[in-house]
Amino acid sequence: MNVRLITLDLLSEFQAKLIDDEKSKYTIEKYLRDVRQFMVFSEQKNVDKALVVSYKAMLKDSYTVESANSMLASINAFFRFVGWLDIIVKQYRVQKKVFCEEEKELTREEYLRLVRAAEHQHNERLSLLLQTICSTGIRISELQYITVEAVRTGKAIVSCKNKTRSIFIVKKLQNLLISYCERNSIKTGQIFVTKTGNPINRSNVWREMKAVCKEAGVNPQKVFPHNLRHLFARVFYGIEKDLAKLADIMGHSNINTTRIYIIATGIEHKRKMENMKLLI
Numbered sequence: 001m002n003v004r005l006i007t008l009d010l011l012s013e014f015q016a017k018l019i020d021d022e023k024s025k026y027t028i029e030k031y032l033r034d035v036r037q038f039m040v041f042s043e044q045k046n047v048d049k050a051l052v053v054s055y056k057a058m059l060k061d062s063y064t065v066e067s068a069n070s071m072l073a074s075i076n077a078f079f080r081f082v083g084w085l086d087i088i089v090k091q092y093r094v095q096k097k098v099f100c101e102e103e104k105e106l107t108r109e110e111y112l113r114l115v116r117a118a119e120h121q122h123n124e125r126l127s128l129l130l131q132t133i134c135s136t137g138i139r140i141s142e143l144q145y146i147t148v149e150a151v152r153t154g155k156a157i158v159s160c161k162n163k164t165r166s167i168f169i170v171k172k173l174q175n176l177l178i179s180y181c182e183r184n185s186i187k188t189g190q191i192f193v194t195k196t197g198n199p200i201n202r203s204n205v206w207r208e209m210k211a212v213c214k215e216a217g218v219n220p221q222k223v224f225p226h227n228l229r230h231l232f233a234r235v236f237y238g239i240e241k242d243l244a245k246l247a248d249i250m251g252h253s254n255i256n257t258t259r260i261y262i263i264a265t266g267i268e269h270k271r272k273m274e275n276m277k278l279l280i
Helices: 008-020 025-042 049-062 065-082 108-120 124-136 140-145 148-153 171-183 202-211 225-240 243-250 255-261 266-274
Strands: 155-160 163-168
Touching: 008 025, 008 065, 025 049, 025 065, 049 065, 108 124, 108 225, 124 140, 124 171, 124 202, 124 225, 140 155, 140 202, 148 155, 148 171, 163 243, 202 225, 225 243, 225 255, 243 255
Parallel strands: none
Antiparallel strands: 155 163
16 A cells, blocks of 8 residues: 655645646645644654544634634645545535624724724824725735825726736725825835835734724724725625625625625624514
8 A cells, every 4th residue: 555645845846736826825825834734743644534534523623613624625625736536525514604793893983993093103004004905895915906006097907816807996095095105205116015115914914903903992803904805895785785796896706705705793683683573
C-alpha cells in the first residue's frame, strides 16, 4: 500500500495551482493555513479516510460548524489537487438561518457612532475609509481600486475573482475624498495607504476600528470591516428589494451568497410577526 504524506513540496505545488487559478491572496493564505493545520494533526502518519474523519470530529469539537466546514473545504480542495479523491469528507449539514444574532449585526446608528468617534480622534483616514466601504459595499481587498483617478470620474473599475464590475462613487463621497486628497497632497494612485505609503490591509483597518469602539459605545465583537459590507447590503436591499441587482453590485456569482448578507435580526422578525395581528 502506498503511504500518503503531506510534504512541503506538495504544499508548494498546491500554492502554485491556487495562484494559477487566480485565487485571491487571502484565499490562498487561508487554504494553506488550513492544510498546514491538518498536516500538524496528521503527525506525518499515512493520510487515510479514518484520519480525516478523526480530524473532522476534532474540528466540530473545537470550532463552530461554519468554521469547521470552512477548514474541511480547504483540505478537500488539497485532496482533489493531489488526486486523493477517496478521502474527501462531507461537510457538516447546517440548518439555514432565517435571522442573524443581534449581537453580531452592526446597525446604522452604531456605524455612524464609529465614524464620529474616528473624527473625534482626528483619524480622518479611518472616518473616510469606513464611509467608503459602507456607502459602496466594496471589499477591503478592493480598496486598491479607490484611486484619485477613480474618484474624479465617480466610478472605480474593480477586478476581483476573475470578474470585473463598476463601483459607483456618489457625489458626496467624491467631494469628501477629493478634499482629503488635496489636504494630504495625494495627487494620483491609491487613496487609502499607510503612513509609509503601503496599501492598507485588513489588519490595519481592523486594528483602527477596534480603537474607536469604546468611545463609540459599540461592542468590539461586531466591529470588523466585513460588517460594513453587510450593512450596505441590508440598507440597499431595504430600498430596492432587488436581490439580483444587489448580487451584481456586491460581485457575487451565486445569489445565495447575497441572501446571507441581507438576513435581518431576530428582533426585526419578531416585530413583523407581532404586526401580523393573528391573535384574538
